[in-house]
Amino acid sequence: xxxxxxxxxxxxxxxxxxxxxxxxxxxxxxxxxxxxxxxxxxxxxxxxxxxxxxxxxxxxxxxxxxxxxxxxxxxxxxxxxxxxxxxxxxxxxxxxxxxxxxxxxxxxxxxxxxxxxxxxxxxxxxxxxxxxxxxxxxxxxxxxxxxxxxxxxxxxxxxxxxxxxxxxxxxxxxxxxxxxxxxxxxxxxxxxxxxxxxxxxxxxxxxxxxxxxxxxxxxxxxxxxxxxxxxxxx
Amino acid sequence: xxxxxxxxxxxxxxxxxxxxxxxxxxxxxxxxxxxxxxxxxxxxxxxxxxxxxxxxxxxxxxxxxxxxxxxxxxxxxxxxxxxxxxxxxxxxxxxxxxxxxxxxxxxxxxxxxxxxxxxxxxxxxxxxxxxxxxxxxxxxxxxxxxxxxxxxxxxxxxxxxxxxxxxxxxxxxxxxxxxxxxxxxxxxxxxxxxxxxxxxxxxxxxxxxxxxxxxxxxxxxxxxxxxxxxxxx
Numbered sequence: 455x456x457x458x459x460x461x462x463x464x465x466x467x468x469x470x471x472x473x474x475x476x477x478x479x480x481x482x483x484x485x486x487x488x489x490x491x492x493x494x495x496x497x498x499x500x501x502x503x504x505x506x507x508x509x510x511x512x513x514x515x516x517x518x519x520x521x522x523x524x525x526x527x528x529x530x531x532x533x534x535x536x537x538x539x540x541x542x543x544x545x546x547x548x549x550x551x552x553x554x555x556x557x558x559x560x561x562x563x564x565x566x567x568x569x570x571x572x573x574x575x576x577x578x579x580x581x582x583x584x585x586x587x588x589x590x591x592x593x594x595x596x597x598x599x600x601x602x603x604x605x606x607x608x609x610x611x612x613x614x615x616x617x618x619x620x621x622x623x624x625x626x627x628x629x630x631x632x633x634x635x636x637x638x639x640x641x642x643x644x645x646x647x648x649x650x651x652x653x654x655x656x657x658x659x660x661x662x663x664x665x666x667x668x669x670x671x672x673x674x675x676x677x678x679x680x681x682x683x684x685x686x687x688x
Numbered sequence: 689x690x691x692x693x694x695x696x697x698x699x700x701x702x703x704x705x706x707x708x709x710x711x712x713x714x715x716x717x718x719x720x721x722x723x724x725x726x727x728x729x730x731x732x733x734x735x736x737x738x739x740x741x742x743x744x745x746x747x748x749x750x751x752x753x754x755x756x757x758x759x760x761x762x763x764x765x766x767x768x769x770x771x772x773x774x775x776x777x778x779x780x781x782x783x784x785x786x787x788x789x790x791x792x793x794x795x796x797x798x799x800x801x802x803x804x805x806x807x808x809x810x811x812x813x814x815x816x817x818x819x820x821x822x823x824x825x826x827x828x829x830x831x832x833x834x835x836x837x838x839x840x841x842x843x844x845x846x847x848x849x850x851x852x853x854x855x856x857x858x859x860x861x862x863x864x865x866x867x868x869x870x871x872x873x874x875x876x877x878x879x880x881x882x883x884x885x886x887x888x889x890x891x892x893x894x895x896x897x898x899x900x901x902x903x904x905x906x907x908x909x910x911x912x913x914x915x916x917x918x919x920x921x
Contacts, residue, residue: 590785593757594799594844595774604798608789686789686824 473655481659490644491663498640499667501557501629505564506621512565513572514614520573521580538570542628546635555636564628571624572617579613611683619676626668704735706847706880707775709756711765714748714905724905725751726763731899731908733848738874738881740891743901749884752906753779753850756882771847778841778849778879782856784833786825792836793821796843804843811839814876815869831862835869842873849874851883855890867893 457475464474473481485491520527520534537545546563553559583606591601633642641660648656714726725748733739741749754760756767757779769775778799786795796808812821815835825833834854841849854870855863867890874881885891891898898912 586781586783586785587787589759590779590781593759593777593779594840595801596798600798604787604790608787686826 470652471654473658477655478658478662481655482663485656485659485663491660494639494641494644494660495663495667498629498633498642498664501561501564501633501640502622502625504561505568505629506618506625508561508565509568509572509621509625510614510618513569513617514576514610516569517573517576518580518610521577521583527577534570534573537566538574542567542631546628546632550636557637560632560637563632564625567628568621568624572621575613575617575620576610579610582613583609608683615676615680615683619672622668622671622676626664630664704770705732706735706770707731707733707756708768709733709752709765710767711752711755711763713765714751714755714763727905727907729765729906729908733880733882734896735847735880736878737896738883738894740883740885740895740898741901742885742888742891742898743906744903745886747901747904748906749901750782750852753852753882753884756848757850775848776844776846778844778846780834780837780841780849780851780854782852782854784825784830784837786833786836786840788825791822791824792817792828795825795836796840799840800844804845807845808839808843811842811873812836814873815839831858831866834858835866838866838870838873842877842879845877846879848880848882851881853885854883856885863890870894 461475464472482491516530520530545567549559549563549566553562587605587609588601591605596605629640630642630645633640634646637643641664644660645657648654648660709729709731711726711729713724713728715722715724717723729752731739731752741752743749751760755763757777758775759779786792787798790798793805793808793812796811797803797805800808809818809821812818815838817832817835817839820828820832820836825836828836838851838854841851851870855866858866871894881894883891883894888898892914895914898914899908900910900912901907902909
């Protein structure tokens, strides 16, 4: 329906500011054949994956530790709140200024923007751990690894998936800004180039490809994994 | 170390004492100071006997079980366990406390130090749970979930099983059936059982000895040895 409405509106407008669906799809095809689209998409995906893994790993560790230790929570709570409310752009610019326009700074800037979000979600998960199950595990002298794998992680899984899903959504957006401001490749950089050339067709072609990949990851990876992890609820 | 012993005729079941508990005092810290929960208590448990702790609600019965199960170590007194190393104690809590994301069978296997599927399946069969061994706990009724918790306690080949009101809130028929299934399992396993209940009929049905506790801070008021001929089981 959306595509149909877009096609009709573009046909009526007859403007290069609103290209038709077919011309955008054609541009996508040309960019794919030339290799530019897959190349830039792969670079962006690599940055997304690195920043996502980094923020989820560090954020989960910190969030769980803060949820279990009141002292650590009191000590770090203000810093997390400041980071949570700091505009993404400020953090990106400051990291680029301090650490230079390089790959590590780009990934760190994205991860740091996502980190407080993961910390807050996982902290709630750690606070909600059922003490009755912990006591059951203790009474049967379960090993630490068994407790982590079979008692703690399944309780944290819904929070982990919430953090992963909101994290991916945020990282997709921030990674383009980071590329636009300080990298010379990736989807964000390409969009900046086509913005300067006022080429809306190619901006939409890259955007559409980006959306399709994001949806494919959501449908093909995140949702099946979540269904598998929560199958016991059905 | 405490060496208090129970009085009365203990019979064959007490021939081999597996555990001696001496509590001088047990308190809980509250905002308004220390709340005494248990007074002086001496208790010895035999290797194959069933002992029931009966007393009013909130008198400290569960606290005693937690001390014996190693879940509460902050008390004045001593707990002497017969064997060396970690005692094998199977605890059945008031709520089943099953892992909802694991199947019935996996709940048993995870409690075992070395997985023993044959024993797990045997116990599930004995407790009428065989058709549900691959089900998730969500699919079970409360009575079935309580029986899974029982099976899990016996699945570790325990020297002692602690039962904290294991059949509370079940209807009479289900509770009676569950008690009979418990006895069937117990008869085939060489294990001591310490049962907490406020139901004297249940205590008489199941136990070799009944220890009556008073109000908080609880002490053992009376010990009743149930003669085999009077046991309704």
